[in-house]
Amino acid sequence: MADPLLQVTDLGLYCAAGDFFVDPWRRVPRAVVTHAHSDHACWGCDRYLTSTAGAGVLQLRMGADATIDTLAKGKSLNLNGVSVSFHPAGHILGSSQVRVEHRGEVWVVSGDYKVEPDPTCDPFEPVPCHTFISESTFGLPIYRWDAETVVFGQINDWWRANRDQGKASMLYGYSLGKAQRLIAGIDPTIGPIYTHGAVEPMNRVYREAGVNLPPTTYASSLPKSTDFAGAMVVAPPSANGSPWARKFGPSSDGFASGWMRIRGPRRRRSVDRGFVLSDHADWPGLISTVKATGATRVLLTHGYTAVLARWLREQGLDASTLATKYEGERDDASEGLTTDETAP
Amino acid sequence: MNDFATLYAALDETTKTTVKVDAMVSYFKRVSPQDAAWAVYFLIGRKPRQVIPTAKLRAWAASLSGVSDWLFEESYHAVGDLAETIALLLPEPSMSSDVPLSVWVEERLLPLREASEEVQRGAMEAAWAEMNSGQRFVWNKLITGAFRVGVSQQLVTRALAKVGGLDAATVAHRLMGEWEPTPHFFERLTSLEGGDAAVSRLYPFYLAHPIEADPSTLGPRSDWQVEWKWDGIRSQLIRRQGQTFLWSRGEELVTERYPEIDEVARYLPDGTVIDAEILPWLGGQVQPFAQLQRRIGRKTVSKAILNEVPVVLMAYDLLEHEGKDFREMPIEVRRARLEEVLKGTGWDGRIMASPILIETSWDALAEVRTESRERGVEGMMLKRLGSPYRVGRVRGDWWKWKISPLSVDAVLIAAQRGSGKRASLYTDYTFGVWSGDGLVTIAKAYSGLTDEEIRKVDHFIRTNTLDKFGPVRTVKPELVFEIAFEGIQRSTRHKSGVAVRFPRIARQRTDKVASEADTLESLQALLLRDSGSD
Known part of the structure; x- marks a missing residue:
């Protein structure tokens, strides 16, 4: 029996026919990368191939010396007889699904994705395929997202109320992707926007790539006497409770994540507000995507994989879990929270 | 809505x-x-x-x-x-x-x-x-009758006091006892006019803080009234207008459950409110709390159970005297009146004033305190002379000086996910001690660890699961914890033959490996010391 087009090895998801890896978790000679989050982009590979739109953030993450080849979305490249192309995944700037075709057989690796619109990246495009390797972070029917406008309405109301009480609004979200989506979505007429040192460099790369973000100021560049009352401060979750966060004076804190949909994780976070905003597909998004690809076989890489696989099998698909290292056991909210923050 | x-x-x-x-x-x-x-x-x-x-x-x-x-x-x-x-x-x-x-x-x-x-x-x-x-x-x-919200009654009281421009104690008092949630009730609750002393209404309990430091830091021994800390149900006995009301601290009216107290309470003068503890009492001696548990849930009390587990009321304090709120009086005055009220015979030994300890130095008290376990008490109560009867858990005037709990080093053998704030983390643990070559379950506990420790243990559980039964995972017996508990007694319902009371995690024993955990025999030895009976 022939090897499957993509298979899991110790180093990562390997295409033997084309001799390359997709999102490897150890150093390899040739890495095809869906996006720059650290559980998908591993440091120290000889060569990277990623979408043109994603090259900036990947370079920032992998270091100036990393060799990064790019490929515009929709264009294909022949690697040892295997055709490779990138298609928008809607997760963060430049995030792509990887389509791999060999002798008429088509596989698509989703990486992380969401199907709802996001002003900071190209919208998700379903790609027809035979085998779909999908994430399933939120693969339970309890995960359903409200429209982005509803969530940003909540965030803006909260910000306004804090401002009127003379407080700063500390909004925590993952520094690459989530932070920029937050900054792009909030109403900059409410007050000034400040950022944490992990967020501001990402903003720069986003702006260079043509993403329209309102003006932001790196908070630590300001004199100690600065009055932060009424300001919005965007920072990674790890900054919550740190001495850095205390210098903003009276404040209210909020956390933006899909896990905030559930009361337990919301309370465990001990923030004043949990906003349900995710860069991953919710349950309806996962299901509609699988359907749209027309795939007859679905392999699930991380999240509630067993649940979604069983549900898909009940719908007559060949679905199973693929043991990858994208996340540890992810059937848990707290681990979900930490993985949301894994990158430096 | x-x-x-x-x-x-x-x-x-x-x-x-x-x-x-x-x-x-x-x-x-x-x-x-x-x-x-x-x-x-x-x-x-x-x-x-x-x-x-x-x-x-x-x-x-x-x-x-x-x-x-x-x-x-x-x-x-x-x-x-x-x-x-x-x-x-x-x-x-x-x-x-x-x-x-x-x-x-x-x-x-x-x-x-x-x-x-x-x-x-x-x-x-x-x-x-x-x-x-x-x-x-x-x-x-x-x-589902499971509504709970993360505010204490104290906070609700504070908010209501703010709404009505009242002091919190007034609101707390009005909230006690039996009432119906009517518009009229709410208006009265927040209105400035008083004069609403419903006949059954109880006073808010004054609660003590545990003292961590040496009691000598509280000043001279002579400033304090010292009593045993009894282990029963804190309660308030009210006698007004020819009626008796016995309230538990959970604000449940339990008069009918303790007829032996109801029978003698009629001899109290009208306008009397006593702060007390309901205790299981037999042959002139307090019995383990486990005995009282046999009475707690019963609304109808059989003759048999009345004979097996009779109770008494151990009186601590006098809150209302001759129809007047007595709480502002200094404790020594309240105590003297309490003794007067309880003088005489009609009581049949069913209501008594909690004895005051006479040892004249902290050292002497500390020595007597070592007998607590044999006496069936939890330690001592220290009450500042001259102090009023306060509301809630106000620091400073009342301290509980408890004896250290019993403890055992046990091995984590199974876990289940928590609920509420800890939903989806493995936080409910089952512990075992050695019996021969195997581990036998002795306690379940789910408190006492920090969030950080919980995360680590959660990770251990996920990566060392041996088997899953529904929501329960059995794990590799590796982690050792010190489990503290208040008491131990024989049990036919538990495989180990013993049941511990109020177990909780004191700390993780990272210095011990599983084979160094305690044995069932060592627990059984505690049985004798703890004088638990069947």
């Missing part, structure tokens, strides 16, 4: 007490007295009994959501709360409404209990169809 659900969410999300109080104040001012009365009722932890069994709710919600049983079950395990799971799974509402809380409760919830199953189901589906997920959650909690 929308207002109440929003209030619930606001109280639930923040940990800042000032924010909670402000949210309640603004709610009480905004809504009708009728709604406010019900809100007070729910916020301080009163609730209607379960209206519809959870199995039915689960089935109706699953079918309405188009989710199969196994998928519902998976969802439930991820959420850790049935009311919330249902709220999240149901399809989006088809309309929105803003029916006031009181209407929901009085016209839709309370009548449901008597209704047929079809009517119940129809009513639930109609309710769900017009509620958003926040309202559904609160509604489901009310229906």
Whole structure:
């Protein structure tokens, strides 16, 4: 029996026919990368191939010396007889699904994705395929997202109320992707926007790539006497409770994540507000995507994989879990929270 | 209902007490007295009994959501709360409404209990169809009789006091005893006029703080009244207008459960309120708390149980004397009057004043305190002479000087996910000690670790699972914990043959490996010392 087009090895998801890896978790000679989050982009590979739109953030993450080849979305490249192309995944700037075709057989690796619109990246495009390797972070029917406008309405109301009480609004979200989506979505007429040192460099790369973000100021560049009352401060979750966060004076804190949909994780976070905003597909998004690809076989890489696989099998698909290292056991909210923050 | 659900969410999300109080104040001012009365009722932890069994709710919600049983079950395990799971799974509402809380409760919830199953189901589906997920959650909690919210009665009291411009103690007093959540009640609760001493109304309990330091730091021994710390049910005995009311600290009226006290309480003069402890008492000696547990839940008391576990009332303090609030009097005056009231014979030994210890130095007290366990008490109570009877847990005048608990080093053998704040983390642990070559379960515990430690143990459990039985995972016996507990007794219901009381995790013994944990024999040795009986 022939090897499957993509298979899991110790180093990562390997295409033997084309001799390359997709999102490897150890150093390899040739890495095809869906996006720059650290559980998908591993440091120290000889060569990277990623979408043109994603090259900036990947370079920032992998270091100036990393060799990064790019490929515009929709264009294909022949690697040892295997055709490779990138298609928008809607997760963060430049995030792509990887389509791999060999002798008429088509596989698509989703990486992380969401199907709802996001002003900071190209919208998700379903790609027809035979085998779909999908994430399933939120693969339970309890995960359903409200429209982005509803969530940003909540965030803006909260910000306004804090401002009127003379407080700063500390909004925590993952520094690459989530932070920029937050900054792009909030109403900059409410007050000034400040950022944490992990967020501001990402903003720069986003702006260079043509993403329209309102003006932001790196908070630590300001004199100690600065009055932060009424300001919005965007920072990674790890900054919550740190001495850095205390210098903003009276404040209210909020956390933006899909896990905030559930009361337990919301309370465990001990923030004043949990906003349900995710860069991953919710349950309806996962299901509609699988359907749209027309795939007859679905392999699930991380999240509630067993649940979604069983549900898909009940719908007559060949679905199973693929043991990858994208996340540890992810059937848990707290681990979900930490993985949301894994990158430096 | 929308207002109440929003209030619930606001109280639930923040940990800042000032924010909670402000949210309640603004709610009480905004809504009708009728709604406010019900809100007070729910916020301080009163609730209607379960209206519809959870199995039915689960089935109706699953079918309405188009989710199969196994998928519902998976969802439930991820959420850790049935009311919330249902709220999240149901399809989006088809309309929105803003029916006031009181209407929901009085016209839709309370009548449901008597209704047929079809009517119940129809009513639930109609309710769900017009509620958003926040309202559904609160509604489901009310229906299942499991409504709880993260505010203490003290905070509710503070908010109400702010609304009425009153002091908190007045509100606390008005909130006690039996009342119905009516608009009239709410108006009286927050009104400036007093004169509303309902005959059954009790006083808020004064609660002691544990003292961590050496008691000599409290100043000279002669400034303090010292008593044993009895281990029973804290209660208040009220005699007014020829009627007797015995309240437990949980504000449950328990007069009928303890007829032996009711019988003698009639000899108290009208206008008397006594702060006391209900204790199981036999042959002139206090009995283990486990004995009292046999009486706690019983509403009808048989002759047999009355003979086996008779109780007495150990009186601590006199709160009302000759119809007047006596709490501002210094403790020595209250105590002297208490002794006068309890003088004479009619009591049949069923109500007695808690003895005052006469040892004249802290050292001498410390020495007597070492006998606590043999005497069946938990240590000592230190009460500052000259102090009034205060409200709630105010530091400084009353201290509990408890003996250290018993403890055992046990091995983590199984775990289950928590609920509420800890839903979806493995936080409910089962511990075992060695019996021969195997480990036998001796306790379950789910408190005493920091969030950081919980995360580590959670990770250990996930990576060292031996087997899964439903929500329970058995794990490789590797981690050792020191389990503290208050008492131990023989048990035929437990495989180990012993049951420990109030077990909790004292600390993780990272310095010990599993083979160094304690044995069942060493626990059985404690049985003798702890004088527990069958």
